[in-house]
Amino acid sequence: KAGVTQTPRYLIKTRGQQVTLSCSPISGHRSVSWYQQTPGQGLQFLFEYFSETQRNKGNFPGRFSGRQFSNSRSEMNVSTLELGDSALYLCASSLDSGGSTRNEQFFGPGTRLTVL
Amino acid sequence: GQNIDQPTEMTATEGAIVQINCTYQTSGFNGLFWYQQHAGEAPTFLSYNVLDGLEEKGRFSSFLSRSKGYSYLLLKELQMKDSASYLCAVRDLNTGGFKTIFGAGTRLFVKA
Numbered sequence: 001k002a003g004v005t006q007t008p009r010y011l012i013k014t015r016g017q018q019v020t021l022s023c024s025p026i027s028g029h030r031s032v033s034w035y036q037q038t039p040g041q042g043l044q045f046l047f048e049y050f051s052e053t054q055r056n057k058g059n060f061p062g063r064f065s066g067r068q069f070s071n072s073r074s075e076m077n078v079s080t081l082e083l084g085d086s087a088l089y090l091c092a093s094s095l096d097s098g099g100s101t102r103n104e105q106f107f108g109p110g111t112r113l114t115v116l
Numbered sequence: 117g118q119n120i121d122q123p124t125e126m127t128a129t130e131g132a133i134v135q136i137n138c139t140y141q142t143s144g145f146n147g148l149f150w151y152q153q154h155a156g157e158a159p160t161f162l163s164y165n166v167l168d169g170l171e172e173k174g175r176f177s178s179f180l181s182r183s184k185g186y187s188y189l190l191l192k193e194l195q196m197k198d199s200a201s202y203l204c205a206v207r208d209l210n211t212g213g214f215k216t217i218f219g220a221g222t223r224l225f226v227k228a
């Protein structure tokens with residue numbers, strides 16, 4: 001079974017631009033979460049999508065948005081890029097069968113975004 | 117709110133045992149995870165605890181005490197390849213559903 005894939009792997013943008021990152025979850029996984037990882041802050045939760053609906057959102061400004069398609073693929077968008085948005089953006093998918101089952105997350109390789 | 121604390125760095129010797137602690141505060145606890153992340157790679161799942169006690173899986177064990185908001189990851193017979201960051205993560209259930217919150221990670225250095 002193929003793992004979580006993310007495109008592009010690397011991206012260089014300038015301040016003020018916008019960017020769209022893509023994530024394809026493991027087949028059959030319905031939940032997709034996005035995280036921002038920086039050396040000082042660790043993994044910060046951005047948002048989670050399930051069946052095309054945003055179920056949860058972290059404490060990020062409205063410049064960060066996302067969506068999920070009917071095939072569970074997800075995209076996140078960052079508008080009006082700032083220098084501080086430079087980070088590794090990780091996508092994770094899980095089966096999410098509900099309740100207290102394990103439902104561990106499987107991470108993609110990430111997109112390394114550099115804002116100049 | 118939610119808060120997860122774990123040491124920033126630890127160093128241990130090859131062949132030894134190391135314990136990485138994690139304390140957490142959350143309102144809707146629904147499970148605790150440990151992930152391993154090698155430099156430049158994505159995190160990979162190591163263990164899951166939802167009930168109190170010890171879960172053993174090969175050289176790795178994880179313990180949970182829900183009343184104390186405390187967990188640890190125990191690595192035995194350390195190998196050089198165990199040098200990595202270890203992330204403690206708590207799944208929280210709130211009105212919006214499940215959300216997994218990660219600690220900043222503990223960087224483990226294994227020396228010969």
